[in-house]
Amino acid sequence: MKKLIIFTFISTLCSVHTFAQADSIQMYVTKALKIMKNKSVNKSKLNWEDIFNKTLAEASKAKTIKETYPSIKNALSSLNDSHSNFYPEEMVRAYTLGYKATGQEFPVIKSELLENQYAYISLPDIGSFNKGDWNLYINTFYVKVNELQKRNPKGWIIDLRGNFGGMLYPMYAAIAPFLDSKNVVGTKDAEGAIEYYNYKNGGFYEGSTATQLFQLTQKEPKAVKKPIAILVNKVTGSSAEFITAAFVGQKNANLIGTNTQGLTSGNQEYKLSDGSFLVLTIGNIVDRTGKEYAKIGEGIFPDIKIEKSTDETKTNEDYLKKAFKFIDGKKKD
Numbered sequence: 001m002k003k004l005i006i007f008t009f010i011s012t013l014c015s016v017h018t019f020a021q022a023d024s025i026q027m028y029v030t031k032a033l034k035i036m037k038n039k040s041v042n043k044s045k046l047n048w049e050d051i052f053n054k055t056l057a058e059a060s061k062a063k064t065i066k067e068t069y070p071s072i073k074n075a076l077s078s079l080n081d082s083h084s085n086f087y088p089e090e091m092v093r094a095y096t097l098g099y100k101a102t103g104q105e106f107p108v109i110k111s112e113l114l115e116n117q118y119a120y121i122s123l124p125d126i127g128s129f130n131k132g133d134w135n136l137y138i139n140t141f142y143v144k145v146n147e148l149q150k151r152n153p154k155g156w157i158i159d160l161r162g163n164f165g166g167m168l169y170p171m172y173a174a175i176a177p178f179l180d181s182k183n184v185v186g187t188k189d190a191e192g193a194i195e196y197y198n199y200k201n202g203g204f205y206e207g208s209t210a211t212q213l214f215q216l217t218q219k220e221p222k223a224v225k226k227p228i229a230i231l232v233n234k235v236t237g238s239s240a241e242f243i244t245a246a247f248v249g250q251k252n253a254n255l256i257g258t259n260t261q262g263l264t265s266g267n268q269e270y271k272l273s274d275g276s277f278l279v280l281t282i283g284n285i286v287d288r289t290g291k292e293y294a295k296i297g298e299g300i301f302p303d304i305k306i307e308k309s310t311d312e313t314k315t316n317e318d319y320l321k322k323a324f325k326f327i328d329g330k331k332k333d
Contacts, residue, residue: 025068029059032072032278035270039282040079043190051078065274072278081281082296083238083265089275098130107137110159111144118324119153121145123175125166125240134170135215141174142218155227155327157320161257165238168266169204169212172197175243177221178228178253185246187266187283188292195283197242227330228253229323232302237261241285241293244300248287254326255302256319264293264300 033055037048058071069088076084087095099106107124114120121144126137148156158175176199186196198205204212230247232240232255241260247253264285270278285293293300304322308315 025059025062025065026056028065028273029056029068029071032272033075035278036075036079036084036280039268039270039280040081040084041190041265041281041283042079042081046079051075054078069276076278076280079281081265083263083267083281085267085279087269087277087279092129092275092277095127095129098128098133101130106133109137109140109144111148113148113151113153114157114320115324117154118157118327119148119151119155120157120159121148122159123163123171123240123243125163126170127166129167134167134173134212135217137170138173138214139216139218142216142221145177145221146219149221153226155229155330156224157229157231157323157327159231160236160240160244161231161233161319162235163237163240163243164235164261165240165263168197168239168242170214171239171243172246173199173202173204173214175246178224179246180223180250180252181288184250184288185242186286188286189283194286194290196286225252227327229326230255231319231323232257232260232300233306234258234261234299236299238263238267241300242266245285245287245293248291248300249289252330254304254330255300256304256322256326257302257306258308259301260299262295262297262299264295264298 033052037043040046055071055075058074059068062068062071066088069086073086076086094102107126109122109124111121121141123141126133128134156178158178182198183196186194188194195207202214202216203210204214228247228250230244230253232244236244237260241264244255244260245264247255265281266283266285267279268282270280272278304326306315306318306322
């Protein structure tokens with residue numbers, strides 16, 4: 001009799017554990033779906049009842065939270081923004097640890113004075129959630145800009161070719177000395193509200209809120225007034241397109257190259273209970289004029305077009321020639 005009671009008690013505990021686990025899994029997926037429904041840039045265009053029903057039905061087969069990841073990724077695909085993503089906990093951990101801890105090469109910022117008069121500097125992508133990496137990126141960029149400013153260049157070339165995106169905060173802080181005013185780029189959300197991004201005294205602002213404060217060890221470069229050529233290509237995407245859009249309409253700047261990649265939307269990270277990130281597209285890029293870049297794949301068009309060639313050396317020469325010509329012509333204005 002006692003054995004039967006003990007067996008019944010153990011069976012009840014197992015049943016309760018199974019139900020609790022299933023409930024935990026359902027709560028995890030439901031929370032992710034609610035974030036999508038509340039924040040997605042396309043939230044008013046979607047059938048949320050269908051998305052919830054389909055996703056929860058798929059996830060009901062999962063025995064662990066990790067097994068729900070494919071269902072969540074499918075739900076993100078149904079948002080039709082081509083930019084939202086899901087980062088599992090182990091990937092988030094690697095991004096947070098940063099480049100050095102994970103044995104990766106840190107983004108290389110190239111700089112030189114071309115033909116003894118044109119200051120060239122690249123702005124590479126940075127894919128890291130590590131704040132130390134952000135600070136190093138900005139300070140390295142500032143060192144190189146300060147060195148070039150001492151040589152009194154005729155104009156500047158900022159190379160965004162090959163920059164497919166990553167973290168906007170450090171990129172924006174890096175190029176802030178080249179921007180001529182406030183409120184030059186931001187996002188427009190599903191309700192039509194526009195929030196501009198700005199940088200001031202080591203802080204990145206979203207609207208009036210400082211969302212990131214950097215630790216600067218280098219002097220911020222002097223504001224650049226001379227002509228600026230921004231080099232872009234079809235790889236230039238996501239956060240690099242925010243940087244591109246920031247120069248649209250700036251009187252001393254011109255975009256040179258091809259239209260950009262066309263991931264012209266802003267993402268926000270939302271941390272889930274297991275440490276994974278839901279990276280959700282919450283708005284489209286808007287430039288200083290209020291123009292919205294909402295069409296996926298269209299990108300931002302250059303002021304000066306470069307015809308693509310199979311000869312990469314020739315293509316690069318064309319970029320630089322047109323950059324030199326723009327700077328020389330602008331200097332005479």
